[in-house]
Each structure stands twice: as structure tokens, then as C-alpha cells.
Amino acid sequence: MNSASGAPRSGRVTIKQVAQRAGVSTASVSYVLSGRSGIAGRNGGVASETAVRIREAAEELGYAPDLAARKIRTGRTETILLSLTMLSDPWALAVIEAVQRRAMPLGITPMILADADWARVLKTHDADAMFIDAVADGQQGELEALARQGKKLVVFHEQIEPRGFEVIRSLAGPGCVLAMEHLLAKHQKIAILTTERARENRDPARFLPYLDGLRRAGLPLREEYLATFDRSPVSAYAAAMRLLDRPDRPTAIYATTDFAAMSAINAAQRLGITVGEDLDVVGVGNTLEGEAMAPSLTSVGPVGFFDELARILVERALGGSENSVTGGVVEFPWQLFIRDSAR
């Protein structure tokens, strides 16, 4: 076929072949096909007619730039790497989708690494930004090493401190405080429905706000208003029953899980108690199931978390390599979503 034209030893079409075909230098081709063609401040003054010819040649030859070669010069891969541990988790899918939406229009491709073992891969593979959703205990040093290598990391973690990398946190605590305040505005007899573990550990995010709320309001902590359950739906339902099936029952329930809150609502309905009137219920997690149930569940959850994560990731990916190597923390306080179960 084309034995005299280019140099098609490899299947790949190079910039050189395009240049030859268009009758220009490789530099012009590069200017037109990648960087600014007719806009640039300095250079890039490529006659629009030449530009057209170049683009035609590229099209005809089916040229596509070799990103590896480009990367070596520019330092950019036009790629964002997402290291996700639990790919089956809807959470991971939400991350992917959000980043996808932000990045693709800018020509940045999100790639997923489905492996808890990011440390090994990220050492050699490059990306304009990397997201890591799980850091084991000993791995803190590896993060710092990667950061020193100039890698742009965004790490999802509740405690880790940023050392050259960005940290993003999803904080349930503030939202739980809001939930309690919401109930305290109208109620005095507020029960809690929580896990055994949260109570034992005095979980600062989900359990303590209950105690603090009562204390600040000058209300007593009543043992009989404290019900715990262990995972199973049955157990949560039973716990709610214990709470509600008594003469002096609470007028509000603060459940540390949406799922528990839903059980509580079911229990109440079973007892003929009208949720939203005789009983207010709030949950934690702001799940879709809670929002969909009747009455819709008032709950707390992170809002816009995925979008913000995507924004940060893309921002860091675009930021020049020498740029802000600050490494900060972005905290994501959960917020209250008032719905029918507790107006």
C-alpha cells in the first residue's frame, strides 16, 4: 500500500507521517493537533488553511497521539487514577460516576485500580491525580513517599494527617449534632436507638451527640430510653419495640442508622403510633431507601460529597506539577435533611 509515503513499520501512525502528508513540519502538526493552534500568546501562529490541511491529513491517516510520548514531555497523562477497594459497593460506583462526569468533558480519563494494593502500582504508574479510598495502618509512609515523588494524591480517610497529599473526610459528627438539635427543639423525651458497639466505644460521631444534646438541654439521661441492637433487622425492630411499647414512651427517636430508623418507623406503625405526629424519628446515613419510604425519613448525611471529591481531583489533576503541593484537609460535615418523619 503506502510503502513510499511514510514509515509504517509499526501499526501506529505518528506525527511525522501526518507532517509529511500535509507537507509541513512536525512542529506545525503538533501545534495544530494538540496545543493552541491559532490562539497562543507566543507561538502557534498557524495559518488556518494549513491547520485545515493538517487536520485532514491526520484524519485520513487515522492519527492518534501517543499519550506515553506526550507524557514524557508534558508530564501530564490526562488520566485520573481511582484506587477503589470495594468495587461492589455503591459508594465506589458513585465516586466513579462523579469523577467521570467532571473529568471526561475536560479530556481527562478516569481509570480504576481495583486493588487494595495501590502502593506497588502507584509507584510506577503515573496519573495527573490519584484517589485512594483505603489506607491500611502501616501504609502512611508509602503515601508520603509517593507524595515526595511528586504524585498528586487525594486520600479518603477520617484520621490521617496530610503530608504532601490531600485528605478528604466525611464527618458524621456535625450532622448528628444537628439531628439532635432538631429533635430537642420540640421534644423532651428523646430515645436513642444505636448499636451495641457505638454505645460501648462512646462513638464520638454518632453516640456522643446524643449525650451532649441532652446535657446541653438540661435533660436527664434515662436508661429506658437507650436501646441497642446488633446488625440484624430483627434485632433493630425488637429494640424499637422495647422503646415504644411502654406507657411512658418517648416522643422522639434518634437512630444512629437509617436502617434502624426504618425499623423504628415500622415498629411504630405496628403499634398504631403515627410517625411525624405522635413520634418523630431521625436516622443517620441519608440513604435512598430512607428517602423513599413512607413517611420519608428525616436523616443526616454528606451532601454533594462525590461532586466535591470529583472537583478536587480534577482541580489537582489540572494544577501544574510545581503547583500547590500544600496538602490540606477537606472535611465534609454531614447535614440534616428534614423530611416527613420529623418535621
Add this chain to the structure above:
Amino acid sequence: MNSASGAPRSGRVTIKQVAQRAGVSTASVSYVLSGRSGIAGRNGGVASETAVRIREAAEELGYAPDLAARKIRTGRTETILLSLTMLSDPWALAVIEAVQRRAMPLGITPMILADADWARVLKTHDADAMFIDAVADGQQGELEALARQGKKLVVFHEQIEPRGFEVIRSLAGPGCVLAMEHLLAKHQKIAILTTERARENRDPARFLPYLDGLRRAGLPLREEYLATFDRSPVSAYAAAMRLLDRPDRPTAIYATTDFAAMSAINAAQRLGITVGEDLDVVGVGNTLEGEAMAPSLTSVGPVGFFDELARILVERALGGSENSVTGGVVEFPWQLFIRDSAR
């Protein structure tokens, strides 16, 4: 810090810095750190002591090769790209896991592209092999274009013909034939539980084997033994009930879905019919749920599919670039797994 030693303008440690620190040339470093150091036929004669010094230097500096730079010379990315459309599907997770297991020990990293729009990305991004799990109607040409670019593609599709790329098929048909034969060995009154769609289209894979089986056995097609359902579990359960809750009920059910087969078993149990004795049931899909239920479900499914897919992918990734650009078809006939629901 190290202003006099290397050239650390960028955060990245290069082979040059390692060379300088070890007091050798970059060639030696390259030989030691990547290719064969003391084995090679020709060159590679690096004294083991020097090799140690080089490795130490690399270690101290935290050197990691730039894969992009390496790729440009070797043409290899040490990466396999998996374009997966339905990441939430267990099927996709199985693909990932299988490839992971095969590839990682060989130093090949699987990367996932969570985007139906592979055509755009794959044009510029490189990988030693690429897997595509979904091809839309118009996209056939794009596959060929990519193949011409020298890209190694493995495409999962039932009909597409290989043109420069590999095609892998998962064929339910043969398995369904086996399932019917299994039932025909012991039964004469065999019912089918299938979807409305499969019946209308006379699905060659899952529906026709039922008709053909009856015909070959010289059995009549009885309308009352043909029950259809539409998606919902409820619907499948009801259809099974219609089949079983009659005087002259079938002694075997061929269900075109594991999920429907499970509904049938439930229905039978509800009616006091002992599955595996009074009634044999086979499903299609060979899901884990079916295997786990009691009685365990006899079913047909692809065996070793994911492993084989992974093998092909890795093989193609390792194969030299000029190598077998054959492009063949690998068919994966489903097989019968006999369990308690139909011995």
C-alpha cells in the same frame, strides 16, 4: 539538600541520578533495574557487586521507572485495560478478579475503564491488551480501526466476527441442550418456565433447545406445560404455581433462568412436592445462589470462563507486538452442573 548531586528539578528520580550515585553509566543501571542483568545472551554482563551497588542507590533514592518513558522504547505498558460497562454486575467483578490473579504476578497491572464509550479512550490510551465487554451496533468499524492501529483487543460478543481482534463467546445453547437431555433421560412430562421475550423470539440459546429436545424424544409439546413470566420474582413464582398446581402436573421443569428455577423450587416446596424426588428442576446460569440453596440447583453455565478469558488476555499482552495478529474466536460452550434438584 542535594543540590550538587543529581538534577532534582522535578520530584521524580531518574535513572541518571541513580547512575551518578552508583558511579556507573545509565546503561548499567538500566540493565540491572529492568532487563536481564547477569543472564542475557549477549550483553548484560554486570558484575553482581556493581548490581548490588546500583540497587542500593536506586533504593536510597526511591527510584521508580517512568512507565511512559519505558513504553516509548519497548512498546509495552505492562498494563491490561478492561472496558467494563456494568461495573455493578458480579460478572464484571469476576472478570476483574480473574485478570487480577493472572496478571499481577507477571507484573502486569489491570486497569478498568468504566465507560461504555471505549472507542474514544482506546484510540489514544495504550495497553498491552484490551478487553471490551460490550459493542454497540455501529461500533464494529471502530474495533477494526483500533486493531489496525496495532492494538490487541479481546472482545466479548456473541455474534461479531473477528477482524484483527480476538472474540470470545459465551454460548448458552449447548448447555441448554445438555440440560434438556438430562431431563429427557428420566422424564416425559417436562415443563418449561421461561420469559415472555424468549418465547416470542424463539431464543435459539435458551428456548429452542426445549422444543428440539421434545421433538427428538418424540414427545408432544403441551401448551399447559409452557409458562412464562416477566422479570419480577413474584411473576416467576406465580408461573411456577400455575405449572405445578394441577392434577396432571409435570415431573420436571426446565427453567431458562436460575432465578426462575429457584422460584419454581420454592413453589414446589410450598405445595409439598419434594424437589429431586417428585419433581426435577434445572436452571440456566449456574449462579452461586442456586448452588447455595437447598436443594442445590442443577444448572448450566460457563465453566472456567473467567479464567480462560484472563489467560487469553495475558497471553496476548505478553505476545510480541508483531506477533499473531490472527484474531480468532474462542467459544465457550456452557456445561451442565448436576446437583440435588435433578440428579
Add this chain to the structure above:
DNA sequence: CTGTTAGCGCGTTCAA
């Protein structure tokens, strides 16, 4: 046997 020199590959980008 051990090690070095030098050029390559591809797209970018400066200086002319």
C-alpha cells in the same frame, strides 16, 4: 567478562 557511548522513539516547545 564488564562497562560505556550514543542513538533511538514520539510529541513538545524554544529559538530562529
Add this chain to the structure above:
DNA sequence: TTGAACGCGCTAACAG
């Protein structure tokens, strides 16, 4: 608009 250097690692050819 272009020639040529450049970035990084690989590797053929060559020299102790």
C-alpha cells in the same frame, strides 16, 4: 513556520 533540542529509559555497538 521550522529545525533541533529535549525528556526518559532501552539497547545495539563498541572498548577496556
